Amino acid sequence: MSECIFCKIVRREIPADIVYEDEISLAFRDINPQAPTHILVIPKEHIPSLVDADPVKHEALLGHLLLVARRVADLEGITDSGFRIVINNGKDAGQAVDHLHVHVLGGREMGWPPG
Numbered sequence: 001m002s003e004c005i006f007c008k009i010v011r012r013e014i015p016a017d018i019v020y021e022d023e024i025s026l027a028f029r030d031i032n033p034q035a036p037t038h039i040l041v042i043p044k045e046h047i048p049s050l051v052d053a054d055p056v057k058h059e060a061l062l063g064h065l066l067l068v069a070r071r072v073a074d075l076e077g078i079t080d081s082g083f084r085i086v087i088n089n090g091k092d093a094g095q096a097v098d099h100l101h102v103h104v105l106g107g108r109e110m111g112w113p114p115g
């Protein structure tokens with residue numbers, strides 16, 4: 001059984017504030033929010049990071065995650081004001097959890113470029 005913290009959330013072994021779920025994805029509030037809305041959208045399948053996604057096998061899954069992110073933004077009421085989608089990949093990007101996740105951030109104005 002995987003020791004991955006997000007796999008444990010998928011299996012309900014540790015709690016999370018889940019806002020959306022379907023057969024292949026789960027969305028829950030980030031434990032350390034960087035904006036009024038900060039939600040993580042993950043595949044239920046353990047894929048360590050974006051570069052580990054298979055170009056053929058995971059093509060539809062990656063599209064699905066983005067569409068779920070859009071849906072979550074709708075559920076949170078931040079579609080009109082705007083929101084940001086972030087995928088951190090690897091050390092320099094600050095990826096801390098080795099389970100592919102899409103950050104959905106909104107509810108405040110954001111700067112560019114990101115830090």
Ligand code: DGP
Pocket residue numbers: 005016017028029030031032040087088094095096097098
């Ligand atoms: P990243 O730096 O892209 O790997 O972002 C990982 C995010 O995961 C970070 O913003 C904090 C969040 N996180 C880490 N552990 C937990 C947890 O146990 N529960 C929840 N809800 N979020 C977590």
